[in-house]
Amino acid sequence: MPVEPLLEMHGICKQFGPTIALQDVDLRVQAGQVLALIGENGAGKSTLMKVLSGAHRADSGSMTLCGQAFQPHGPHDSRASGVAMIYQELNLAPDLSVEDNILLGQPGSHGRLLFRRHQRERVRTVLSMIGLEQLSPKAIVGQQSVATQQLIEIARALACDAKLILFDEPTSSLPQADVQRLFQIIERLKSQGMGIVYISHFLEEVREVADRYAVLRDGRNVGTGSISDITDEQIISLMVGRDVDDLFPVVPHQPGDTVLRIENLSGDRLPKSVNCQLRKGEIFGVAGLVGAGRTELLRCVFGLDPITSGQVFLEQQPIPHRARSRIRAGFGMLSEDRKREGLAQDLSILENITLSNLRPYTRFGFLQLQQRKEKAAQLMRMVEVKAQHVGQSVAELSGGNQQKVAIARILHQESDILLMDEPTKGIDVGTKAEIYRLMGKLAAEGRTVIFVSSYLPELLAVCDRIGVMARGALREVRNAEDWTDDSILECAIGST
Amino acid sequence: MKKLTSLFQLLVRSQLGPLAALMVIVILFALADMSWGSGNFLTWRNLRVISSTASLIAVPAMGMTLIIIAGGIDLSAGTALTLSGTVLATLLKNSSVSVDEAGFANNMLIALAATLLTGCLCGFINGGLISLTHVVPFIVTLGTMTIFLGIGQIIAKESTVYAPPEHQPDWLQNLCYTGSRVEKYEMIAYVPSSAIVAVVLALLVACLLRYTVFGRNIFAMGSSPSTARLCGINVAWTTLVVYALAGFFVAVGGLLYFADVKNGNPSDGTGKELEIIAAVVLGGGSLSGGRGSVLGTLVGALIIVVIRNGCGLLQIPNTYTHIIIGGIIIIAVIVDQLRHGSPEWLFRMLPRNRTSVET
Numbered sequence A: 001m002p003v004e005p006l007l008e009m010h011g012i013c014k015q016f017g018p019t020i021a022l023q024d025v026d027l028r029v030q031a032g033q034v035l036a037l038i039g040e041n042g043a044g045k046s047t048l049m050k051v052l053s054g055a056h057r058a059d060s061g062s063m064t065l066c067g068q069a070f071q072p073h074g075p076h077d078s079r080a081s082g083v084a085m086i087y088q089e090l091n092l093a094p095d096l097s098v099e100d101n102i103l104l105g106q107p108g109s110h111g112r113l114l115f116r117r118h119q120r121e122r123v124r125t126v127l128s129m130i131g132l133e134q135l136s137p138k139a140i141v142g143q144q145s146v147a148t149q150q151l152i153e154i155a156r157a158l159a160c161d162a163k164l165i166l167f168d169e170p171t172s173s174l175p176q177a178d179v180q181r182l183f184q185i186i187e188r189l190k191s192q193g194m195g196i197v198y199i200s201h202f203l204e205e206v207r208e209v210a211d212r213y214a215v216l217r218d219g220r221n222v223g224t225g226s227i228s229d230i231t232d233e234q235i236i237s238l239m240v241g242r243d244v245d246d247l248f249p250v251v252p253h254q255p256g257d258t259v260l261r262i263e264n265l266s267g268d269r270l271p272k273s274v275n276c277q278l279r280k281g282e283i284f285g286v287a288g289l290v291g292a293g294r295t296e297l298l299r300c301v302f303g304l305d306p307i308t309s310g311q312v313f314l315e316q317q318p319i320p321h322r323a324r325s326r327i328r329a330g331f332g333m334l335s336e337d338r339k340r341e342g343l344a345q346d347l348s349i350l351e352n353i354t355l356s357n358l359r360p361y362t363r364f365g366f367l368q369l370q371q372r373k374e375k376a377a378q379l380m381r382m383v384e385v386k387a388q389h390v391g392q393s394v395a396e397l398s399g400g401n402q403q404k405v406a407i408a409r410i411l412h413q414e415s416d417i418l419l420m421d422e423p424t425k426g427i428d429v430g431t432k433a434e435i436y437r438l439m440g441k442l443a444a445e446g447r448t449v450i451f452v453s454s455y456l457p458e459l460l461a462v463c464d465r466i467g468v469m470a471r472g473a474l475r476e477v478r479n480a481e482d483w484t485d486d487s488i489l490e491c492a493i494g495s496t
Numbered sequence B: 001m002k003k004l005t006s007l008f009q010l011l012v013r014s015q016l017g018p019l020a021a022l023m024v025i026v027i028l029f030a031l032a033d034m035s036w037g038s039g040n041f042l043t044w045r046n047l048r049v050i051s052s053t054a055s056l057i058a059v060p061a062m063g064m065t066l067i068i069i070a071g072g073i074d075l076s077a078g079t080a081l082t083l084s085g086t087v088l089a090t091l092l093k094n095s096s097v098s099v100d101e102a103g104f105a106n107n108m109l110i111a112l113a114a115t116l117l118t119g120c121l122c123g124f125i126n127g128g129l130i131s132l133t134h135v136v137p138f139i140v141t142l143g144t145m146t147i148f149l150g151i152g153q154i155i156a157k158e159s160t161v162y163a164p165p166e167h168q169p170d171w172l173q174n175l176c177y178t179g180s181r182v183e184k185y186e187m188i189a190y191v192p193s194s195a196i197v198a199v200v201l202a203l204l205v206a207c208l209l210r211y212t213v214f215g216r217n218i219f220a221m222g223s224s225p226s227t228a229r230l231c232g233i234n235v236a237w238t239t240l241v242v243y244a245l246a247g248f249f250v251a252v253g254g255l256l257y258f259a260d261v262k263n264g265n266p267s268d269g270t271g272k273e274l275e276i277i278a279a280v281v282l283g284g285g286s287l288s289g290g291r292g293s294v295l296g297t298l299v300g301a302l303i304i305v306v307i308r309n310g311c312g313l314l315q316i317p318n319t320y321t322h323i324i325i326g327g328i329i330i331i332a333v334i335v336d337q338l339r340h341g342s343p344e345w346l347f348r349m350l351p352r353n354r355t356s357v358e359t
Helices: A045-052 A075-080 A098-103 A116-129 A146-159 A176-191 A203-209 A232-240 A294-302 A323-329 A338-342 A349-354 A369-382 A399-412 A429-444 A456-462 A485-493 B002-013 B017-036 B044-069 B077-093 B104-133 B137-155 B193-211 B213-223 B225-230 B235-261 B272-282 B294-313 B318-339 B344-349
Strands: A007-016 A019-029 A034-038 A060-065 A083-086 A164-168 A195-199 A212-217 A220-226 A258-267 A274-279 A283-288 A307-314 A331-334 A417-421 A448-452 A465-470 A473-479
Touching: A007 A045, A019 A034, A019 A045, A019 A195, A034 A045, A034 A203, A034 A232, A045 A083, A045 A164, A045 A195, A075 A083, A083 A146, A098 A116, A098 A146, A116 A146, A146 A176, A176 A195, A176 A203, A203 A232, A212 A232, A220 A232, A232 A429, A258 A294, A274 A448, A274 A473, A283 A294, A283 A429, A283 A456, A283 A485, A294 A307, A294 A323, A294 A331, A294 A417, A294 A448, A323 A331, A331 A399, A338 A399, A338 B225, A349 A369, A349 A399, A349 B213, A369 A399, A399 A429, A417 A429, A429 A448, A429 A456, A456 A485, A465 A485, A473 A485, B017 B294, B017 B318, B044 B077, B044 B193, B044 B213, B044 B235, B044 B272, B044 B294, B077 B104, B077 B137, B077 B235, B077 B272, B104 B137, B104 B235, B193 B213, B193 B235, B193 B294, B213 B225, B213 B235, B225 B235, B272 B294, B272 B318, B294 B318
Parallel strands: A019 A220, A034 A195, A034 A212, A083 A164, A164 A195, A283 A448, A283 A465, A331 A417, A417 A448
Antiparallel strands: A007 A019, A007 A060, A212 A220, A258 A274, A258 A307, A465 A473
């Protein structure tokens, strides 16, 4: 007897102006099952999820939830029907308590008044469901770790009696240990008969957590089935539409002489007296847990955050500790927080690319707009940003294309020292490969790349040397071939 | 129908939105005036009055445009404006010699310099406090708003400062002249000098914003301060310069204000800042920073003045004029949101209006 699916989406179409975002998409989720929704950026995953959560309305197609026709009129409606969404960016009120956050947006069961004691019971129950019994409901959310905040968000979904939970890239900001905890909780939710849709770029995660997969490409279904029946290579070729023979393309490059010396660099809190020497034409990886001080190290090297001691030498010359001086000296930084820091979202691609280096176009204090535009267009082509024109606002681009714009900026600065903080975060497989190739090319041109990442396979494949940070200190540096996943993790967690 | 939608799109999405709105308002008032009013709305004289009155708002609003694009706000603009005007009035009043006597040019120059300096200093104080303390601009300028009012009242000895006409040079007396005597137009016949000042300053600011690194930095800073920092922009310094520069425009506004009313009264300034901010917002400036335009602000100032002027000619009571202007401001902001695609509810009603925003 076929089990009735928890959710069934049938023939969903959605168009934005001339762009077809979804075409005839079907999706089925059974109770007690984890469905992995896979696809490149812009394949339509987010749109599909927005249709499901009521943020968008489909142009045509039907949905049934638990056998009932389901047509949410908005996110609230969808949530009330038992569909909860956990976004990549957390949607919590950081100044409120755990309890208030969990109860936020809940229909009051006793009219409009809050019955604290009764509700506290409920909060305790949901917290214990996700293994957070020890967390006080009165704790302030903003003071919890990112991982805990994410669990609080799941708790909120549970408090609404969610039947179906959608996870959108839930692990992108989590350290490895917390990822495991999240998976255990997903497992637990599954065993309680909940349906789960899991969106991720990480195939190894998908393999670990999901039962079935559905691949979207250009807004269409291109494959679905049981995860155990398909290989990673097959999934990738479904996503990309062609065979990606090389996930980690390596451009041959030869590290040369020492060019950058970091001496005893300490920040306000992190990093702690880091010493390091970097060579020309080298890709230097920085591994470590979230909070180990990797981002802080880059920010201090770039002169963005105040330091308490230390100095950075480029070709034996000390460089003043200011972002402006560092940029002039040839440093370029790619921020981990693409949305808020990396790019000025309201501004055009053109502005974003040229912002940090307008001097070449200045004559008598006036900008030569045409020259600037041509140069930006040239860079945009070089890094293959997919956009209509250079005047387009970056907010309209997909994550991968935004990242390319950010990279184009540091190329435009003509930086020789490139500090890249999680450059492949939230980016699809095809674009990732392009970024690795670009890094290799830059190194082959004799530039130095410092590459911070939480994704060990890419570090191991792309870097010449890898340094592991723990508690603000650069603990150990070895050639990439002398590291393994395990030894990096051990070094990052180890208590020495 | 399709054509209509695309025309609508063009109007709504292009920078010409405010201009189109202004035109509609002018046409409406012209029609209303012909049917029920005195028929004076579309006369040259009235257009001169409108352009001169709009300059009084537009000039300080140039500075506000810079500040708002940079992601700030200046609530002290109104009182700083009348403070500058009061300084001018006081210095002219106390001038030891009158216009025709020797040494007046010197006194006038000093008075003018002091006026401009007062405005710049007010802006410098605002910018300095914001850069140094990182208190939000709203609060800082809320504080300086009353401080400047108080200082003005001390200078004016808590009353209105009247500068005798014999202590005012002709050009100052005629700065805001809109009457019919051609010899009173110092620059171009029958074009109020105040309007010329406004247009010249607007051109300068437009060039500053478009063609200089400083201008691009202001946009970057307003759009995202952390990105600006990442790109090596000295945010603290830029903030300081933006506010000080805005102070200059406020001071010129003070000069026009004095030329208009021929006296200096510090408490006239309360409420002016809102008019100035409204002009920027009507012109498409975004209070969250990163957006705004000089042309828009000019048009915004005109919209406010045209409505007030038109209502006056139609003998609509002041009280209703306030309500109409308020309504227009809110509508303008909704249209502006539309232009940048935020209210989902409107887009649901308007098909084919948006390209994909995928993440």
